[in-house]
Amino acid sequence: MEFKTELSRLLNEFLETRPDLFLVDLKISATSDVTVILDGDNGVTLQDCLDASRAIEFNMDREIHDFSLQVMSSGLSEPLEYPRQFRKNIGREIEVMLNDSSEVEGELLSVDDEKVVLRLEYRRPKLVGKGKEDVVEEREILYTDIKKALVVIKF
The missing domain is CATH 3.30.300 (GMP Synthetase; Chain A, domain 3)
Known part of the structure; x- marks a missing residue:
């Protein structure tokens, strides 16, 4: 064999x-x-x-x-590749590099066989008036759109 x-x-x-x-x-x-x-x-x-x-x-x-x-x-520095790896990291911060070269970082909220859902928190310019505002949103990301995903290590 x-x-x-x-x-x-x-x-x-x-x-x-x-x-x-x-x-x-x-x-x-x-x-x-x-x-x-x-x-x-x-x-x-x-x-x-x-x-x-x-x-x-x-x-x-x-x-x-x-x-x-x-x-x-598989260590923390290894990329997440399979739904089971994402699932065990629900509640952790992850950084996702997308196929379009953009990056997002947020808390992993949920996982299924096709996508992950992240909670993103960021500041953006106000839509009306001057200054910035805090934004919290949930974003679905398909596995097919993910180039690389890593758990964010915080000390």
Whole structure:
């Protein structure tokens, strides 16, 4: 069986036993360096990474195909890509870069399979008269319009 196919099969078997976890990325370099990036509805623990690593490591024959394996969680600096990742960040501030090169930042209010809803707060010039006014609005953004989305880290 092809290396990548077997690796994917073992990883999927592990993920079937852990429905709270999901695959974000699987990378295999030309030199067989394998990187598995996981995320979870309730986060990913070190034990989760160890369990995934063992599910692969103990079922692959290094005599047939030698490889190195690294299993990690998707960090805060990693972009949000899947609805499940957005869903677990409801209530947090996120920064969204859109395909038209504009950016918006706001609180993630809701998520479905097609879009996210952000609460935006900003100041704009008054429509009538001088000065500025505070504006709070909800904005729906389709996943197809998102180039990149990141959780805003505040200290």
